[in-house]
Amino acid sequence: MKALIAVLPGDGIGPEVVEQGTRLLKAVAERFSHSFELVEAPMGGAAIDLTGSPLPPETLALCQRADAVLLGAVGGPKWDPPAKVRPEQGLLALRKELGLFANLRPVTPVPSLYDTSTLKPEVLRGVDLLVVRELTGGIYFGEKRREEDRAFDACVYTVDEVVRVVRAAASLARARRKRLTSVDKANVLETSRLWRSVTERIVREEFPDIELKHMLVDACAMHLIKRPADFDVIVTENMFGDILTDEAAMLSGSIGMLPSASLGANRRGLYEPIHGSAPDIAGRGVANPYGTLLSVAMLLRHSLGLEQEARAVEAAVASSLDAGVLTADLSAPSTRPAGTREVGRSVINRL
Amino acid sequence: MKALIAVLPGDGIGPEVVEQGTRLLKAVAERFSHSFELVEAPMGGAAIDLTGSPLPPETLALCQRADAVLLGAVGGPKWDPPAKVRPEQGLLALRKELGLFANLRPVTPVPSLYDTSTLKPEVLRGVDLLVVRELTGGIYFGEKRREEDRAFDACVYTVDEVVRVVRAAASLARARRKRLTSVDKANVLETSRLWRSVTERIVREEFPDIELKHMLVDACAMHLIKRPADFDVIVTENMFGDILTDEAAMLSGSIGMLPSASLGANRRGLYEPIHGSAPDIAGRGVANPYGTLLSVAMLLRHSLGLEQEARAVEAAVASSLDAGVLTADLSAPSTRPAGTREVGRSVINRL
Numbered sequence A, B: 001m002k003a004l005i006a007v008l009p010g011d012g013i014g015p016e017v018v019e020q021g022t023r024l025l026k027a028v029a030e031r032f033s034h035s036f037e038l039v040e041a042p043m044g045g046a047a048i049d050l051t052g053s054p055l056p057p058e059t060l061a062l063c064q065r066a067d068a069v070l071l072g073a074v075g076g077p078k079w080d081p082p083a084k085v086r087p088e089q090g091l092l093a094l095r096k097e098l099g100l101f102a103n104l105r106p107v108t109p110v111p112s113l114y115d116t117s118t119l120k121p122e123v124l125r126g127v128d129l130l131v132v133r134e135l136t137g138g139i140y141f142g143e144k145r146r147e148e149d150r151a152f153d154a155c156v157y158t159v160d161e162v163v164r165v166v167r168a169a170a171s172l173a174r175a176r177r178k179r180l181t182s183v184d185k186a187n188v189l190e191t192s193r194l195w196r197s198v199t200e201r202i203v204r205e206e207f208p209d210i211e212l213k214h215m216l217v218d219a220c221a222m223h224l225i226k227r228p229a230d231f232d233v234i235v236t237e238n239m240f241g242d243i244l245t246d247e248a249a250m251l252s253g254s255i256g257m258l259p260s261a262s263l264g265a266n267r268r269g270l271y272e273p274i275h276g277s278a279p280d281i282a283g284r285g286v287a288n289p290y291g292t293l294l295s296v297a298m299l300l301r302h303s304l305g306l307e308q309e310a311r312a313v314e315a316a317v318a319s320s321l322d323a324g325v326l327t328a329d330l331s332a333p334s335t336r337p338a339g340t341r342e343v344g345r346s347v348i349n350r351l
């Protein structure tokens, strides 16, 4: 098949990990006889430095034309508040403009990395969870105001916004273990009470085969550490999802392992590792690219419909991990860690 | 000394654990020759059933008159949304009415419970952290609205609200390891940017001896699991504090272990275990009262200024844990767990 893929390296370690992602995409194209056109564009802090805007119109136009977007990471101390124009604004605008309301963050710790996690192996056994985070609503996109001596952020959710992300999550649960945990703070927030009642109705009416449970966000933050294997699919609002997925990332040993997909009403999606720009280790060739490589697998699956290719990538990653090809964040202090390029090469060779 | 202590058993396991707390208070009074007047009042769901209100005026008046308040827990399925009058409203109103803006939640895992935690012992070694959660502002108390097809919650912070809780946290850090981590989401929220700049200024001007670090809430959710021993004092806004403290509770093996103090401008404080009402195990005499007993220690220290007595309670708790007097949430499946009363007796005997 032919596909146009927008490649946004971004900031910090973004360019390094994305380089391995594009090499992998090219290898998949060759191996499975596809034709992927990869077009790079500036985004985030890099784009601010170049054009003054974290999401230049050309970059947005490219993404809108593309079948999928592969992103590295954005942000860094150089553009931190109090700077008025910031890299994250580009990412938030991109999510919004592309209508990417469902952010999928799977967490499936692999046995060969159990040692790397700070959790006990018996807790990690059987963990296979997927967080579906609402991505274009809530307090991220509500009105913001600053007055002399106070600040204000509005958290808003509409019924439609809840409906579509709950539908996405429930459909995903249907193809898995059929259990959905909806996370909110209904004992305090009005938006959470709306969230809970809409979720209740949609699952009852459209997904009677799915077992639905509601959980308060504080309880969920606890259960993710206590009994993570209990979860199948978790669906939650934007801010709670941001916090819970970084927490859940620790189950897999390193945040460097985790991929993500951001999906909307059509097939176009944005794929990015969840680790962020890690300015402290940028440019040294030591960043963990596994999260990006697994994001490529999600891209192949969700935007291009190439399930077989996605599995081949996932198998190559698993085999590379089993072989002990581990970056510094994953390896014991006594062993020689693999570099970013070495991991890329290892996965491509195993494809 | 003489002191009036309001006792609010509340719902679920609240009455059972509070019973041990009041027994302990009486034992302390006897042993150290104090005169504590303990007065019980209804609160939460129990108060709704009795009076229609989760915080009856008589209960509030008692708390306002008291030197300290000991609370069990509130809430339960019986009064869950869509119920319009709910137990939590009583707790939120009590915090607000008493002006309890600083919620202290210490987490210090004890070696004899390392086995109980799902985290590896080497990660728990040296953990001694204190979360100071802002308790009367933010999205908890902002305007709430529900329209036909949308819901709205406002998150508001004023400079003064940030100043006072940061001052409280920095003062506490000064008596500890002098490190303060302020947690926000300044890359997205206007309230967080206010939070960050005010924190920066207060610490620079008034606490130059304190080392201040800012951390994003998602990164903090991660670091709490990855390197919890790095933290000394964490200060954060209401909702983030709610989530992060339940997560941090997992370091100590069981949420049943954790005490809390809610303080305001004067010495009066509210003391409660952070575990909640646990309706599933209520009335069976198996609930873990250690969090309540440790809350009594905080009460003695912060509201009554009885440091020696507080330490005696903490030492008795530590000795009881070392002796293996463990409730079901703490003990290995193979051993006979201690009941709620047995733990109370064990701690009092060791006083």
Ligand SMILES: CC(C)[C@H](C(=O)O)[C@@H](O)C(=O)O
Pocket (backbone or CB within 6 Å): A075, A088, A091, A092, A242, A274, B187, B188, B218
């Ligand atoms: C960079 C930031 C705005 C972003 C978010 O909070 O959504 C990031 O933390 C993420 O999770 O993708």
Ligand SMILES: CC(C)[C@H](C(=O)O)[C@@H](O)C(=O)O
Pocket (backbone or CB within 6 Å): A187, A188, A218, B075, B088, B091, B092, B242, B274
């Ligand atoms: C019961 C609920 C309103 C409360 C809160 O969210 O503050 C509880 O979770 C807590 O942490 O004390």
